[in-house]
Amino acid sequence: MATEIKVLLVDDEPLERQAIRFLLSRERPHYQVAAEAGNGIEAVELASVIKPDIVFLDIRMPGMDGLAAGREIRALLPEARLVFVSAYGEFDYAREAVSLGASKYLLKPMDGEEVIKLMDELAFYISAARRRRQETARLKEALEKMKPLIRLGFIMDLINGNITAGEAESRALFLGVTSLPRLALLVDIDNFANFAQDGAEIERQLLKQRVKECIEKAAATWPGALVAPVTGDEFAVLLPLERAGKEYDARRDAIRLGEAICRQVRRETGVTVTVGIGRPAESVTGLARSYAEAAAAAEFRLLYGGDQVIHADDVAARSRARRFLPDREEQELAQAIRMGDRELARRQAGRILMELTLEEERPSLLKMKILELVALAANAALEAGADAEAVSDLTLAASGEFLHLDNLADMRQRILERLMELVDQVATSREQRNSVLIERAGRFIEANFSRDLTLEEVAQQVYLSPCYFSRLFKQVKGQNFIDYLTRVRLRAAKELLLNTDLPVAAIAERVGYHDARYFGQVFKKQEGYTPGVYRKIGGAKFAGSTD
Structure with a gap:
């Protein structure tokens, strides 16, 4: 298909304009003469309206000559092709025409074949430029549609530590993120597994979307906050720390934001969330550590209950305490579980549980220690190839059961039974795999x-x-x-x-x-x-x- 080209003819001689018009209508009818002008002032006005692709400009015209008109048209339409025409072959005219980005400098009387050849050349370049602009526009449109996914990928790379400072700055600039985050929050929907069992998949997705909107609404009070879903029932909230004001306190303000998120979700959805808060990072590359701290803090919901904010500083004493499971005993229990050796695992777990219940007098710390024991057993079972869903169900069941038991003997017995079920899962999985x-x-x-x-x-x-x-x-x-x-x-x-x-x-x-x-x-x-x-x-x- 021939390229449609709009042409503006500018010459104070009507016969010159008529000659070009006639030539084009006969040889190249798809090159449309959109308008004619008899002087430079009129040419500039017409160019701003019709936006021609090619402008033929006579240099010598009354009022505003072709060179002056060319300068103004070039400023209005940088992509337009300018062809200067003159009966004078002086070098100065040609030199100024070239300085204006002229596509050609022709002398009168113009040769018809030369004009047609020139028009075809210009049409080729104009067509190529149009295709480039269309492709660029298409790519930009596609990129805009991809931005939510690119934004999510950016957030995931930040919280996983898979990005350098330079890459973070570059991608933030592309996404319009003006301040890089240095503090992470994790928002976890309470009892989502129980809700998901009773509801259809569409209900689960709708709930997650509503919770996300609540988080975004609450986080909007913190300029530059980034919110993204990271797993089935968890959301990351990443915060920059370049906030002005003498009263600014990162810990206090982050806790207030977490409390606002809890209230917003509870009020608008009827479900509750737990918000874990990490410590501020020195730079964006330390954000992964802050997020890991937030995730670890949120896990204390198992001990303290949901619908609240838990800061990493509030549970830090636990991590500084002496490790309660010696490496050797840990390794022996984990190895017995990985081997699917029921008797060996029972003996080792029974010994550890007995030691824990005899040595630890504080119920809250005892429960936390048993949580770690359950996590150790679950990880060993998963490493041995046990079914992930079955291990998750058993771990959640064990955690939920023992948190409500006050009798130490019952607690030991219940946890021991659950650990043996994990060993059985390993043995079953191994038999199936074999x-x-x-x-x-x-x-x-x-x-x-x-x-x-x-x-x-x-x-x-x-x-x-x-x-x-x-x-x-x-x-x-x-x-x-x-x-x-x-x-x-x-x-x-x-x-x-x-x-x-x-x-x-x-x-x-x-x-x-x-x-x-x-x-x-x-x-x-x-x-x-x-x-x-x-x-x-x-x-x-x-x-x-x-x-």
Whole structure:
């Protein structure tokens, strides 16, 4: 499709303008002469209205000459192409025309072919420039649509520590973030798991959106605050600290903001949230630490209840206290859970629980210590491949149960039972995983038994060491690898003996035995007959013996 070009003709001689108009209408009708002007002043006025792509300007005109008009049109329309025309070939005119960004300087009388060639060249560049502008506009529009995702990615990189100071400044500038954050809050919806069990998915999403809007409404009082959902029921609130005023106190103001968030969510949604607050970071690169502190503080909801603000400073004493589980005992319990060893895990956990309940006299700290024990067991179970949802359910159940128990004996017994359930989850998951791997190995053997198949090759298919694979295969299949492979091969051989007239030697070759005599020996040992006898007594329609 030809490019439509708007042309403005400026010349004090009507015949000159008429000649160009006629030439274009005959040779290039899609190059539209949008307007004509007889002097520079009129040309500038018309250019501001019609916004031509190409302007033919006669240099010598009364009032305002072409060079003066060109300067003003260039200021109005930087993309317009200027073509200066004059009957005078003086160098000074040409030099000033070039300084104005002239696309061409033509002398009268103009050659028609030269004009058409020039117009085609200019149209090509104009068309290319239009495409570039359209592509740029399209990309800008797409980028604007992507900005919420880019903003979310920026926040996630900040709280995970995956960004340098330079990158943070660059991305903040692009997103219009004027002050980089240095303080993190984590907002967690209380009892969201229970709500989610009873509600449809759309209700869950609507609730999260309403909570997010409440957080944003409350955070709007803090200039530059960034809010983003980070997990299913948690939100990050990142705050810059460049606030003016003598009375400014980051801790106090952050707590006030957290309390405002709690009130806003409670009032508008009917649910409650817990707000954890970290300590201020020295720079944006320390924000990940502040967020980790906020997340750790929010976890104390399990001890203190929800619908409140918990600052990292308020629970810092817990982290400075002596570690209550010695590394050796931790490692032994974790290893027993990872191995799925129920008895060993029971003994080790029972010993730890007894020590805790005898040594710790403060109920609140005892509960916190048992929380850490449950977390240790849950992590070990997950590392061993236990089902994440089942581990989460057991951990939440254990945490909820023991927080309401006042009797130490009952507490020890209940937690011990839950820990054993975690061990059982590990054992179940391991059995399922092992079964899947061995079934996959069995299918590989079924598909490749006719080759010189080795235990090492099959073990490699399921990414296990040959030694471990050999033990696991026998445990799951009830027979070792060679016996299983032999049974698969002989089953295929029996099918061929009863349903084909292939010679025994050929059948041996087909099922993976290159020595027909050895095949016959293996067959007789397993079946009690030679292949030939088996074929005869099996009722095959082929009577001839092929021994």
